[in-house]
Amino acid sequence: MLAAIFKGNEEIEIVDKEMPVAGPDDVLIKVSYCGLCGSDKRLFYQGSAIVPGHEISGVIVQSGANVSLKAGTKAIIYIPLFCGKCVECRTGNNNRCPNINGLVGWQLPGGYEEYLVVPARNVIPLPPDISLDEGVLLLDTIGTPAHGIRLCSKCVGHPATGKAAIIGCGPLGLGSMLVLQAMGCQEIYAYDVAEDRLGLAISLGARPLPLPAQNQEATFPLIIEATGNERGRQLALDLVKAGGAVLLLGESNNPWIIKPSPKLRRKDCFYIRSFYFPLNEVDDNFKIFREKRDSFKKLISKVGSLLDIETMHKEFCAGKTIKPLIKLETVMHEVK
Numbered sequence: 114m115l116a117a118i119f120k121g122n123e124e125i126e127i128v129d130k131e132m133p134v135a136g137p138d139d140v141l142i143k144v145s146y147c148g149l150c151g152s153d154k155r156l157f158y159q160g161s162a163i164v165p166g167h168e169i170s171g172v173i174v175q176s177g178a179n180v181s182l183k184a185g186t187k188a189i190i191y192i193p194l195f196c197g198k199c200v201e202c203r204t205g206n207n208n209r210c211p212n213i214n215g216l217v218g219w220q221l222p223g224g225y226e227e228y229l230v231v232p233a234r235n236v237i238p239l240p241p242d243i244s245l246d247e248g249v250l251l252l253d254t255i256g257t258p259a260h261g262i263r264l265c266s267k268c269v270g271h272p273a274t275g276k277a278a279i280i281g282c283g284p285l286g287l288g289s290m291l292v293l294q295a296m297g298c299q300e301i302y303a304y305d306v307a308e309d310r311l312g313l314a315i316s317l318g319a320r321p322l323p324l325p326a327q328n329q330e331a332t333f334p335l336i337i338e339a340t341g342n343e344r345g346r347q348l349a350l351d352l353v354k355a356g357g358a359v360l361l362l363g364e365s366n367n368p369w370i371i372k373p374s375p376k377l378r379r380k381d382c383f384y385i386r387s388f389y390f391p392l393n394e395v396d397d398n399f400k401i402f403r404e405k406r407d408s409f410k411k412l413i414s415k416v417g418s419l420l421d422i423e424t425m426h427k428e429f430c431a432g433k434t435i436k437p438l439i440k441l442e443t444v445m446h447e448v449k
């Protein structure tokens with residue numbers, strides 16, 4: 114089979130790799146699509162010991178002896194390798210499992226290869242009305258923000274009851290915006306330094322966020338910080354109202370620094386960080402997708418083959434695409 118090796122320095126090599134073998138509790142997946150993610154950028158620049166890719170959809174082609182899932186099942190892959198036995202896992206809060214033994218695409222080979230072995234419990238079967246390309250959006254684009262927003266709603270109330278602001282209109286920010294719309298939030302403001310990304314947010318129903326002049330009143334009960342940079346976090350702090358919540362979704366390779374300032378010391382608010390989504394939210398996330406299907410699909414800005422993967426990462430890192438997908442079915446079996 115073909116696999117993409119991230120060699121570092123923006124170089125990706127397509128190589129022939131031995132097919133993986135499913136153990137008794139595993140499934141062998143024929144990968145259909147794998148979405149590019151901002152968190153892969155580091156691997157693109159620095160290289161990776163394993164094949165990356167963690168926003169994966171595919172079809173089961175073989176099930177281990179202990180697995181009841183049938184060949185032909187269309188699915189997306191849940192990436193935390195949870196234990197399945199602890200209290201968190203038994204109640205469906207698998208993202209909180211204290212025994213997580215790595216992530217698919219990070220510690221276990223990911224979706225930038227034609228076949229993949231994962232534990233059967235990491236398979237999320239897709240409902241018949243959601244296709245394999247759409248399915249990818251149910252992971253980082255919908256699952257991650259939806260979970261973070263649900264956490265925030267425990268502190269600041271349901272998003273339908275107030276306005277919200279999104280800082281950073283990349284895949285996480287735009288995903289958050291559409292999730293909020295699907296949840297009934299009527300008034301969403303968006304900000305991005307890139308005009309085209311902000312333009313996309315506005316075309317999908319956001320209002321441009323007025324930047325706070327000094328001492329302007331902070332009025333937002335919910336701010337989603339999806340840039341991962343210090344300036345974005347500072348802006349979130351400026352805009353969140355007392356009693357409100359800042360959802361820290363953005364990630365970067367820079368250290369997370371929150372500088373002490375009078376504003377930070379004197380603000381009474383929630384800072385919320387979330388990680389991935391629990392399996393007990395999956396059905397609700399399917400409903401969110403159905404609610405705004407046409408808008409979510411606009412985030413899939415490009416579909417290319419495994420042979421396009423290096424070029425597509427360059428475009429993605431330059432901010433030219435939102436959620437490009439690698440389609441693994443179209444690869445010609447030619448290895449240089």
Ligand SMILES: [Zn+2]
Nearest residue numbers: 150151152253
């Ligand atoms: Zn991701």
Ligand SMILES: [Zn+2]
Nearest residue numbers: 196199202210
């Ligand atoms: Zn567990």
